[in-house]
Amino acid sequence: MVEKTYDVVIVGSGAGGGAVAKELAPLCRQGLRIAVLEWGPKLRESEFTGREAEMADKLYFDSGGFLTRDRAMTLAFGRAYGGSTVVYTGTSLTLPEAVLARWGVPGLDHGDLRRRSEKYLGENNVHLLGDDALNDNNRLFAEGCRTLGYRVAQFPINVKGCHGSGLCNLGCPNAAKQGTNRVQLPAAEAAGVEVVTNCKVETIGERACTATVANPPFGEPSSWEPGRYRIRARAIVVAGGAVNSPALLLRSRLPVQLPALGRYLTAHPALILVGEHEHPITNYFGHPKSYYCDQFVDDGFLLETCMYFPFTTAKNLIGFGAEHADLMGRMDRMQMILVLAVDPALPGNRITLGHDGEPVVDYRFTDGVLDALVASQRAAARIFFAAGCRRVHAPAGASFFITADAAGRIDELITRAPFKLGKVSISSAHLMGGCRMGADAGDSVTDAWGQVHGVPWLFVADGSLFPRCSEINPYVTIMALADRVAERVRARLPELPA
Ligand SMILES: Cc1cc2nc3c(=O)[nH]c(=O)nc-3n(C[C@H](O)[C@H](O)[C@H](O)COP(=O)(O)OP(=O)(O)OC[C@H]3O[C@@H](n4cnc5c(N)ncnc54)[C@H](O)[C@@H]3O)c2cc1C
Ligand code: SF4
Structure with a gap:
């Protein structure tokens, strides 16, 4: 097993992970080492062909057909450099104040969330089409x-420069859609963050994680050689999305009991x-x-x-x-x-692990x-x-x-x-919850800044943080929450041992 050491490791490069990477990137100038470990590939520009079956296979988990345990709903989420932002449609809404009030997370203020959301609306070139x-x-x-x-x-x-080809959910072939793959990740890399693709994080232990690198027969090869790795870090930020972040934490031996972990998944069916x-x-x-x-x-x-x-x-x-x-x-x-x-946030709508250690989703309508x-x-x-x-x-x-x-x-x-149910085709592309924010470990996983309760070096920064559904398209809110997480990681790093 190859050993590596970083100051910060970010697991996943989607809406949440990409935002954290870019926000922490200026620390690289002070000599800190930051890595993003991304399970999915980075496709070459010529590989965005817009062909439905081919792009679904290359850019989505289970080719976009991940099923709930009872097979009543299909869940679509991306696996790529840029995560689901490579395949999202890019509609960009800010969380309404009334929804945040329903979330009821102590310490999460709407003015703060709106300010951070507006930052990403600017950064990612959000506007109305003519x-x-x-x-x-x-x-x-x-x-x-x-x-x-x-x-x-x-x-x-x-x-930016949309050709109107209508292929957004197959990965924009015209480099027009401004996901984290186009904006935050290149900026983070330019500032010194390493983005390691084709790298699946298996487990997290005390200030370390284990990962496997394996290159698929497409996309750019990973910057790390294929094989197994143990990566030590002062802080670990989990941003694998609402299905995979809870699954990763469930696979890991955490030093705390978190009864809410994996629960309260919502999906905008x-x-x-x-x-x-x-x-x-x-x-x-x-x-x-x-x-x-x-x-x-x-x-x-x-x-x-x-x-x-x-x-x-x-x-x-x-x-x-x-x-x-x-x-x-x-x-x-x-x-x-x-x-x-x-949909309501219910404790029984949850992620557990199958016998192979991969996520299984139970969802009751x-x-x-x-x-x-x-x-x-x-x-x-x-x-x-x-x-x-x-x-x-x-x-x-x-x-x-x-x-x-x-x-x-x-x-x-x-x-x-x-x-x-089972005869009609219900799908979900908005996965939320599983590591919900809240006041304490009794019914939530992290605090209002994404720090896992009782684990000062472990953070979550993705859609799994939502305590209830967003009632609007969620990616801007995920980036705004990730922005808060990055701020907290930055503030905490000096206290975290090397
Ligand atoms: C087809 C589609 C259309 C959508 N359209 C919109 C829209 O128009 N507007 C909107 O607001 N939202 C939209 N969404 C939802 C939005 O894309 C997601 O809510 C958002 O991207 C989720 O961000 P995230 O950081 O939680 O996870 P993701 O963006 O999914 O990123 C998670 C990343 O982590 C990686 N990962 C997972 N586990 C591991 C591991 N163990 N090791 C290493 N890497 C790991 C995954 O490969 C993935 O790349 C859409 C989603 C889809 C699928
Ligand atoms: S060019 Fe515009 S419509 Fe076509 S895939 Fe890209 S963002 Fe979507």
């Missing part, structure tokens, strides 16, 4: 919402809904996600524009056969809406979440019809298609009865 860059799929959603009197707003997004227009519309070309509707957040759901790729779309329609093939053959007429349920997912399909169907769709496919629909002449009977035609 009207000329919005395609029909997005415009029709906004028009439909306005016709119905639903509140609708444009998403700020983080792009999502459905992809489809309406069909009479004539082709622009949907593939153009940034895929320009508007959202938060009219129904108190009813437990959000609506967003989206445009997915053929495999993902086909998998998300229920049923198969002639009607399915008919609809898939008309993708050029499709309008799409993504619904996200606002409450009646409230299932009701919200059904209600969201009714709201989406109304928007589709108000936007001019001739027919709509809803997983809770009485038939595969609901046609426009039945638009007045939506409540009767979209009901809970046909909406059966």
